[in-house]
Amino acid sequence: GPELGWIVVTDDNSGLAASSEELAHGQESFSVLEGDAAAAPVRTADPMLPAGVLFTSGTTSKPKAVVHTHANMLWAGKVNPTNIDMGADDVYLASLPFFHVNTQAWAIWTVLGVGGTVVLQPKFSASRFWDVIAKHSVTHISLIPFVIKAAFDSGIPENHTVKVGVFGLIMPVLDQMMGMRVIAAYGMTELVTHCIHSNDFESYPDLAMGKVSPGYEFLIVDSDTGALCQEGEIGELWIRGVRGVSVFWEYFGNPEATEKFFTEDGWGRTGDMVRLLADGNIQYCDRDKDALKVGGENVSAREVEDVVRTVPGLADVAVVAKSHEMLDMVPVAFVILADPAADQDAIAAQIIEACKLDLADFKVPRSVYFVDEFPTAELGKVSKKDLREMADAQGDS
Helix, strand or coil: CCCCCCCCCCCCCCCCCCCHHHHHCCCCCHHHHCCCHHHCCCCCCCCCCEEEEEECCCCCCCCCEEEEEHHHHHHHHHHHHHHCCCCCCCEEEECCCCCCHHHHHHHHHHHHHHCCEEEECCCCCCCCHHHHHHHHCCCEEECCHHHHHHHHHCCCCCCCCCCEEEECCCCHHHHHHHCCEEEEEECCHHHCCCCEECCCCCCCCCCEEEEECCCCEEEEECCCCCCECCCCCEEEEEEECCECCCECCEECCCHHHHHHHECCCCCEEEEEEEEECCCCCEEEEEEHHHCEEECCEEECHHHHHHHHCCCCCEEEEEEEEEEECCCEEEEEEEEEECCCCCCHHHHHHHHHHHHHHHCCHHHCCCCEEECCCCCECHHHCECHHHHHHHHHCCCCC
16 A cells, blocks of 8 residues: 555644544544554664754855764764763753754753753743743853843843853953853854863963864865965864764765765865964854955955944944955945944944054955844844845945
C-alpha cells in the first residue's frame, strides 16, 4: 500500500476516543501513535547521523539550513561549560528563539552537558527581564544588543544574581555597567560552539574576542590573494575543526554552498574579517560581505560607524557599500536621528566633517541617508544586505 506521508496532531491528548465525526474525516485517537517498541527494527547508534537543522541568520545572504549531528550536540555539551564557567548549580536564562544557535547550542546543549538548569521563556520580555532573573536566581545570560538595551532600560538592580554574560566581544565598560563578568565568545551556526573565547586569567583590549578554543585551529587569510595575513593585518577568519563533530556536517540540500564554505583541506570560510593582535588575541573587524573595497582599498564599516557615532543627536548608524562605476563601491551611512525633527542637512554635514577629520578620504561616506528604522534580519540584526539595496536604489553618489 502507499507509504505514510504525514501525521498531523491537531489537539492534545484528552484520553477520549475519537468521535464518529472525527473518524469519518480520517482522524484517529492518540492511542494509534502508541506503537510497540519491540516491533521496531533496532538501529545502531551513529553519532554522525543528523540530529537537527538550524538556519543561518540571513544578515548578508539568504538563510541556509545547517545540519548538526548527534556528535555536534555532544561536543557542545562537553566543551561549552568550561568556556563560560558553568557548573551543575548554575542557571541559564534562554530567552532567545530556539531556532537560533545561541539558544540551542550555547544555552540548551551547555546545560544538558553539565547538568545545570535552564529557564525557558516562551518570548523575550524586556519588562520582565530582571524579574525572571531574580525569581529563578539566573547566573548566566546571552547578551546581544537588544538584550543589553532591555537590561539598561529596565534599570539594572544593584544586587542581581547574574555572574556571567556571554557576548561577542570584550567591552570592559560593559562589565562595570552591568555588574557581571562579560565573557567574549565568537561562533556561528556552522561552528556549533564558542570556537574563540576569552578567559578570566588575561586582560584584553576592547573589541577582542579572545583566543581560539581547544579543538579548533584558525587562519587569517587575505580574501583577494589567499595569502596568510601578518600580525595586525585585516583578513578573513578561517576555522578548522572536525566536520560533524566540532563543525557542522553540511548545508541541507545545498551541496554548492557546502563546497563553498569548506576548503579542500577542511578549513571553513567564516566571512568575518579579523586581525591578529600582538598578544595573540583575535580582534573582530567586520563581516566580509559588509566590508568595503573602495578602489582596491579595504575599509571596515565598523571603523566608519565608530566615527559617525561621535556626532551628537544620532540614535543609530549603519555604514554599507554602495555600487560605484569607477571605484566599484563607496561607503554610505544610514542614520536614525534621536530627534526626528532635527535638521538633517546640518547633521549630515557634521557627519561628513567628523569623518574627514578622523578618516582617510576614501573612507569618508559619500552620502548620508536618514531613515526611521533599519531593516532587520533574525534576532533584530541590522540587514546590511537590504541597506545596500536601498543605497543602490538612490542613484549615483
